[in-house]
Amino acid sequence: MPELPEVETTLQGIRPHLEGRVLRGVDVREARLRWPxxxxxxxxxxxxxxxxxxxxxxxxIQLAEGQLLIHLGMSGTLxxxxxxxxxRKHDHVDLRLDDGKVLRFNDPRRFxxxxxxxxxxxxxxxxxxxPEPLGDDFTGERLFDRSRGRKVAVKxxxxxxxxxxxxxxxxxxxxxxxxxxxxxxxxxxxxxxRYDRLAEAIKAVLAKAIEAGGTTLRDFTRADGQPGYFAQSLRVYGRAGQPCIQCKTVLKADRHGQRSTSYCPQCQR
Structure with a gap:
């Protein structure tokens, strides 16, 4: 599923082609998406x-009449x-612009x-x-305050x-x-x-991923058609059973919310 850096990368890719243009009309070939x-x-x-x-x-996408909301779901691309x-197969929606170009939404899974x-x-x-994780109002103090008394896993x-x-x-x-x-x-x-450190870690990881163009996933390519390259820098994600890059301990995996989670039992406490 495209995550925030992938969505931000897509935004940066399409913005120069849409800002200042006129939306002439919309063509819908498949209306049965996650929400109609x-x-x-x-x-x-x-x-x-x-x-x-x-x-x-x-x-x-902000228009004089309101705004368009686009969510890429699990496999969507623009x-x-x-x-x-x-x-192409699964090209569901076109936004027609006044310069003869089209913003085309493709989504095989329709989520x-x-x-x-x-x-x-x-x-x-x-x-x-x-709050947005890269904004000034996202802090370790906020995480700490909201977490008091919570038994849910920190992930x-x-x-x-x-x-x-x-x-x-x-x-x-x-x-x-x-x-x-x-x-x-x-x-x-x-x-x-530790929440102060976590807030700073979240900011650093997301900023680096945005700079690199997002994480390469099976279903995601950037708006220019090229994959992101942050996957080359992943430290734990998808590496269970491999040695930790810091201490060489074998990484383990648990499940949280039906998702596998890789971690180092030595470096993470």
């Missing part, structure tokens, strides 16, 4: 594109192509979505999200979008390793000092 394509989408015509931004894993480019929210209010999907705690958005499976494992925290430790049993 918004009916209002069909009526959009000649709408100036005011800007693009990201909130958690949602791409937001490409900017010339109008008339032959369709992504394209929605429209009229007006200036946030979409209900965005209302209860926690699951930081993957909760109400705690902080966009820290998915890969980057949670990498951040916990960098901070030296065992992923199964109860969130309420992590000290303030």
């Amino acid at each position: 394509v918004s009916e209002a989408l069909y009526a959009l015509k000649d709408c100036p594109v005011l800007g693009l931004k990201r909130r958690a894993k949602y791409l937001l 490409r900017v192509v010339e109008a008339g480019t032959p369709l 992504g979505t394209v929605l429209f929210q009229a007006g200036a209010a946030d979409h209900p999907l965005l209302e209860k999200l926690g 699951s705690f930081i993957m909760d979008n109400a705690t902080v958005v966009g820290v998915g499976n890969i980057y949670a494992q990498e951040s916990l390793f960098l901070a030296g925290i065992h992923p199964s430790r109860a969130a309420g049993r992590v000290s303030r000092e």
Whole structure:
């Protein structure tokens, strides 16, 4: 599943092609996505594109009439192509621009979505999200305060979008390793000092992944069609049974929320 760095990389890839353009119309070939394509989408015509931004894993295209929300789901991708480019299988939605180009949404598994929210209010999907991990309001103090009395594993705690958005499976494992925290430790049993380290680790890991273009996953390529390269720098994710890069102890794996979690039993406590 594309995580926050992959979504941010996609945003950076498509932004120059959309900002300042006019959305001439929308073509929907498959409306049965994770949530059905918004009916209002069909009526959009000649709408100036005011800007693009990201909130958690949602791409937001701001129009004078409201905003488009795009979520890539597990296998979604966006490409900017010339109008008339032959369709590929699973090309579900086209946003037609005034320069003859098209923003094309492809999603084999159909767990992504394209929605429209009229007006200036946030979409209900965005209302209860926690802070952005790279923002100034995401701190170790916030993690510490929200974790008091919580028995849930710290890995699951930081993957909760109400705690902080966009820290998915890969980057949670990498951040916990960098901070030296065992992923199964109860969130309420992590000290303030260690949460300070964890917050900084999350920021560092995500910033490095964005700079590298995201993590190479089976289903993800960047908007320019090239894979990301952060996977070459992974320290624990997917490496259970291999030696730790720091202490050479064999990495182990547990499961949290139905997902495998690799960690070092020596370096992470």
